[in-house]
Amino acid sequence: MNNDPSLSLADQYSTVRSLTLNLCCTLEPEDTVVQSMPDVSPTKWHLAHVTWFFEKFVLKALDRGYKRYNDEYDYLFNSYYHSAGKMHVRPKRGLLSRPTLADIVAYRSYVDDAMRALLEQRGGEPELANLVVLGLNHEQQHQELLLTDIKHVFWCNPVVTTMNAGLSTPASDAPGEYSYVGGHEGIHEIGTDSGGFCFDNETPRHKALLHKHRIGTRLVTNAEYREFIQDGAYSDSNLWLSDGWAVINERSWDRPLYWSEDLGSEFTLGGQREINEHAPVSHVSFYEADAFARWTGARLPTEFEWEIAAAGQDVKGNLLESGCWHPATGNSQQFFGDVWEWTSSAYAPYPGFVPLDGTLGEYNGKFMCNQMTVRGGSCVTSADHIRASYRSFFYPDARWQFLGFRLARDGH
Numbered sequence: 001m002n003n004d005p006s007l008s009l010a011d012q013y014s015t016v017r018s019l020t021l022n023l024c025c026t027l028e029p030e031d032t033v034v035q036s037m038p039d040v041s042p043t044k045w046h047l048a049h050v051t052w053f054f055e056k057f058v059l060k061a062l063d064r065g066y067k068r069y070n071d072e073y074d075y076l077f078n079s080y081y082h083s084a085g086k087m088h089v090r091p092k093r094g095l096l097s098r099p100t101l102a103d104i105v106a107y108r109s110y111v112d113d114a115m116r117a118l119l120e121q122r123g124g125e126p127e128l129a130n131l132v133v134l135g136l137n138h139e140q141q142h143q144e145l146l147l148t149d150i151k152h153v154f155w156c157n158p159v160v161t162t163m164n165a166g167l168s169t170p171a172s173d174a175p176g177e178y179s180y181v182g183g184h185e186g187i188h189e190i191g192t193d194s195g196g197f198c199f200d201n202e203t204p205r206h207k208a209l210l211h212k213h214r215i216g217t218r219l220v221t222n223a224e225y226r227e228f229i230q231d232g233a234y235s236d237s238n239l240w241l242s243d244g245w246a247v248i249n250e251r252s253w254d255r256p257l258y259w260s261e262d263l264g265s266e267f268t269l270g271g272q273r274e275i276n277e278h279a280p281v282s283h284v285s286f287y288e289a290d291a292f293a294r295w296t297g298a299r300l301p302t303e304f305e306w307e308i309a310a311a312g313q314d315v316k317g318n319l320l321e322s323g324c325w326h327p328a329t330g331n332s333q334q335f336f337g338d339v340w341e342w343t344s345s346a347y348a349p350y351p352g353f354v355p356l357d358g359t360l361g362e363y364n365g366k367f368m369c370n371q372m373t374v375r376g377g378s379c380v381t382s383a384d385h386i387r388a389s390y391r392s393f394f395y396p397d398a399r400w401q402f403l404g405f406r407l408a409r410d411g412h
């Protein structure tokens with residue numbers, strides 16, 4: 001989206017907005033209302049919230065003639081922007097049978113018409129362009145959430161429902177023994193100042209020290225994770241962080257979120273399927289990733305080790321000429337677009353971090369406490385939205401996203 005200079009901003013807007021509706025084309029209105037747990041938002045709420053984002057931060061801010069579609073939507077569809085006013089509580093989004101899906105689709109059209117008119121008149125203004133690009137990247141983030149959330153909703157329904165058979169974690173060919181390549185010891189530049197779109201939490205570019213380490217050439221697979229389970233790992237307290245041990249016992253976790261009890265199949269957006277042994281394990285928490293690493297005598301990479309290793313490749317895994325990956329030591333794979341990768345790094349501000357001005361400063365910065373950084377994007381992240389510096393973050397017990405991991409080791 002933001003990487004395609006051939007598209008006008010108005011065309012980028014139309015492309016992203018239409019994709020969101022297209023993702024819902026196989027859903028029935030009843031599907032779009034359900035909230036299966038507090039982390040999950042109903043599809044209908046996602047459709048409205050991303051529209052509210054453009055209404056609130058673009059139209060209301062920059063278009064004096066804009067008339068709000070419905071005064072109550074500020075309360076219903078504000079997610080977490082306290083400086084923008086009060087909001088409906090997150091765990092009760094599934095109680096909103098009204099406005100209906102048809103009302104929300106009409107709301108989207110109303111805002112789209114106003115946005116197109118504004119872009120036609122003033123699309124060249126930098127302030128408008130910056131806010132629209134942020135709104136489109138925000139909508140792409142919600143496209144991903146929409147898919148992971150409806151996956152959880154369908155999983156909770158004993159009547160097997162499918163959405164799109166094409167959306168599952170990509171598998172490699174038989175990957176062979178887990179191997180490592182030497183990482184880049186020394187002081188490295190982390191983050192971005194490239195001038196292209198990025199979220200505020202990717203800045204400023206700054207120096208970080210990497211110690212001697214090796215990083216895994218691929219993600220940990222389902223077969224390897226099954227071996228971990230069958231070795232009794234979920235009953236061995238020595239492998240677990242204290243919080244992790246408490247969580248797996250309190251919640252009776254003994255396998256990844258969507259795996260069947262016999263460890264033979266998993267729920268996907270294409271329905272129940274046999275587990276592909278070569279695919280990366282997915283839907284595991286930070287605690288499970290950390291315990292697996294300890295079981296093998298390894299650890300998770302830091303987000304800085306990950307970024308330096310990944311920055312030498314494009315999103316298809318091809319080595320970049322300018323990349324710093326050492327060609328003599330080999331090529332690490334699966335950095336982008338398979339599963340979000342847990343790192344050992346707490347989600348924290350970079351030195352000199354300055355949040356966006358005003359209400360939008362609440363977008364990322366206020367979450368920099370008690371969460372872990374994940375990197376790389378998943379199979380349901382927009383491909384043109386993925387970059388080496390992109391940081392997302394989840395609580396260590398989160399599992400409903402496509403979350404997996406690779407290993408790292410100290411020394412060479």
Ligand SMILES: [Fe+2]
Nearest residue numbers: 049079138142
């Ligand atoms: Fe949002």
